[in-house]
Amino acid sequence: MLRFLGRGSAFHTNNNCAFFVSQGTLVLLDCPSSALNRIRHIGIDELAGTKAQGVKVFVTHTHADHIGGIGSLIHYCYYIIHIPVEIVVPSAELAKDISYLTERLDGCCEKGYKIITADKLNADFTAKAIPTSHTPELEGRCFGWCLEINGRRVVYTGDTNTLGPYMEYLEKDTLFYSEIALHDAGVHISFEEFEKRSDEIKGRGTKVFLMHLDDEQAAGEEAEKLGVQLAPLY
Numbered sequence: 718m719l720r721f722l723g724r725g726s727a728f729h730t731n732n733n734c735a736f737f738v739s740q741g742t743l744v745l746l747d748c749p750s751s752a753l754n755r756i757r758h759i760g761i762d763e764l765a766g767t768k769a770q771g772v773k774v775f776v777t778h779t780h781a782d783h784i785g786g787i788g789s790l791i792h793y794c795y796y797i798i799h800i801p802v803e804i805v806v807p808s809a810e811l812a813k814d815i816s817y818l819t820e821r822l823d824g825c826c827e828k829g830y831k832i833i834t835a836d837k838l839n840a841d842f843t844a845k846a847i848p849t850s851h852t853p854e855l856e857g858r859c860f861g862w863c864l865e866i867n868g869r870r871v872v873y874t875g876d877t878n879t880l881g882p883y884m885e886y887l888e889k890d891t892l893f894y895s896e897i898a899l900h901d902a903g904v905h906i907s908f909e910e911f912e913k914r915s916d917e918i919k920g921r922g923t924k925v926f927l928m929h930l931d932d933e934q935a936a937g938e939e940a941e942k943l944g945v946q947l948a949p950l951y
């Protein structure tokens with residue numbers, strides 16, 4: 718369902734960014750600078766599989782490896798390819814944070830985009846934000862997403878240091894995209910932490926993909942051991 722323009726953690730060349738296409742709109746989960754570079758390189762119509770009608774970006778939290786490309790994406794879509802951008806945020810507080818970035822810092826033309834909360838979403842899929850915890854500095858400002866796309870549930874953790882908030886959303890045939898980290902600094906899901914929940918998650922018939930990887934090789938070995946997959950790169 719989701720494909721990835723990058724699946725690396727903060728200091729990798731291609732930071733984590735997933736996408737799908739809905740009614741000719743390219744829907745991104747976060748937008749690091751590296752994702753915008755890939756979009757420009759591949760071509761937005763190529764990614765959309767048709768003439769792209771617009772871009773939606775679902776924000777999980779405001780770390781640079783997740784929102785660093787939003788300002789430039791708005792400029793690019795407005796001035797170069799002339800399609801609208803909609804930024805979907807999980808809370809009113811995040812709407813303020815993102816508008817500070819787009820208005821005050823990036824100085825984006827207001828005609829080029831709008832920022833909405835998920836309850837205002839008008840699309841052929843639904844989205845519910847899942848509050849989680851990640852770093853102390855962004856307490857209360859970090860989220861994952863539960864999407865229902867063509868009758869399929871997709872759960873996306875964003876950056877999180879716990880799987881707890883996601884468990885109630887994981888059912889048979891749910892596609893679960895979870896971050897995982899070899900180097901556990903208390904702000905991400907460690908391999909050990911993931912292993913503790915892995916049998917329960919798989920036992921429900923949920924399909925698991927690992928993303929936001931700080932060590933591709935170690936994550937690949939871990940995925941094989943647990944019988945799950947790495948997030949599919951485009």
Ligand SMILES: [Zn+2]
Pocket residue numbers: 726727780782783876929
């Ligand atoms: Zn991150």
Ligand SMILES: [Zn+2]
Pocket residue numbers: 778780851876
């Ligand atoms: Zn983060």
